[in-house]
Amino acid sequence: MTTSTDRDQQLKKLCELIADIDCGMLTTTEEDGSLHSCPMSKNGEINSDGTLWFFIYRSSHKAAEIEHNQHVNVSFSSPDQQRYISLSGTAxxxxxxxxxxxxxQPKLQTWFPQGLDEPDIALLKVNINQADYWDSRSSFKPQVINL
Amino acid sequence: MTTSTDRDQQLKKLCELIADIDCGMLTTTEEDGSLHSCPMSKNGEINSDGTLWFFIYRSSHKAAEIEHNQHVNVSFSSPDQQRYISLSGTAxxxxxxxxxxxxxQPKLQTWFPQGLDEPDIALLKVNINQADYWDSRSSFKPQVINL
Structure with missing residues (x-):
């Protein structure tokens, strides 16, 4: 049984793992079944309810893919530290x-020059169900966190 | 129309983009539709036929997922250079x-300590259909390469 304390510790661990990695690769499924990924700048930590938030263009192809199929993956890579994280969930x-x-956050102006005045802006809420991570400290054996 | 020279140039560009990034994140689809990714060390360049090869454990869950659903994505991230690449294809x-x-390649012994004597070893051949990339030089506008 996963207690709330276990869950809090797992979320803390996850936050630590991605703390210094700004961009994740968000993978979604096209209608024809093909998988596509794109970089997304995270804005803030994973929340206590296991959600991670991104900004997105509402009329983008990526948003349409998610409305068609909610399953997503967000992966974070830190090649220098040989640390890799996979977050599976729905968006x-x-x-x-x-x-x-x-x-x-001001750094998001790289992607949204008009900031919150951008009429096409929306939030993407990712509900994380499972996290897998690999790092040199665990000899690259996958570690699994179920949320 | 894409000529063979265009294709060669596109492949060359792709090879340059991922040349100094060793590990990609391979995303596959579970039977329940959820998406999972794991790090894969590339061994060599993208081939002239648009394929990329990895080693994998034949009895792994990842291999079973691919036998069930051949659509995959391989993403490469170089946070230091702000360069992100998505390869969509089938495996x-x-x-x-x-x-x-x-x-x-000897470096693969991190993942396969027994090398080619590992009885459960297999190759994973990814046929790339489309590549998308983002970098600071293109102001993070996605660039698309169709193979």
Missing amino acids: QLVQDRNKMQEKW | QLVQDRNKMQEKW
Whole structure:
């Protein structure tokens, strides 16, 4: 049985693993079954409810893929530290202006030059179900965290 | 129309993009639709036929996923250079000893301590259909290469 303390510790571990990796690769499924990934700048930590948030263009092909198939993977790679993390979960678009203001960070202007004035901006909420990670300290044996 | 010269140039570009990134994250689909990724050390360049090869454990869960659903994505991340590459394609297991000898590299002993004497070893051949990449030189606008 996973207790709330276990879960808190697992989330803490996950946050530590991705703390210094800014961009994850978000993989989604096209209607024809093909898998595509793109870099997404994370804005903030994994939340206590096991969610990770990104900003996205609402009218983008990526958003359409997610509306068609909610399964996503977000992977984080730190080649220098030989650390690799896979987050499996489901995603949904959220268009809550208050939440956007809470989540916005100035560094995101690289991707959204107009910031929160961008009319096509939306949030992507990823609900993480499982995390797998590999690092040199664990001799590259996969470690699994179920959330 | 894509000529053979265009294709050669596109492949050359792709090889340059991933040349100094050793590990890619291979994403596959579980039977329940969930997406999982794991690090894979590339052994060699992308071939002139648009294929990329990895070694894998034949009895692994990852191999079973691929036999069930051949669609894969391999992403490469170089955070230091702000360069991100997504390769979309299909994969198949290959158990050709001559090909294994051709593709084997000593660095792979991190993952396969017994080397080619490992009885459970197999090759994974990824046929790349599309590559997308992002880097600071292209202002993070996605660049697409169709193979």
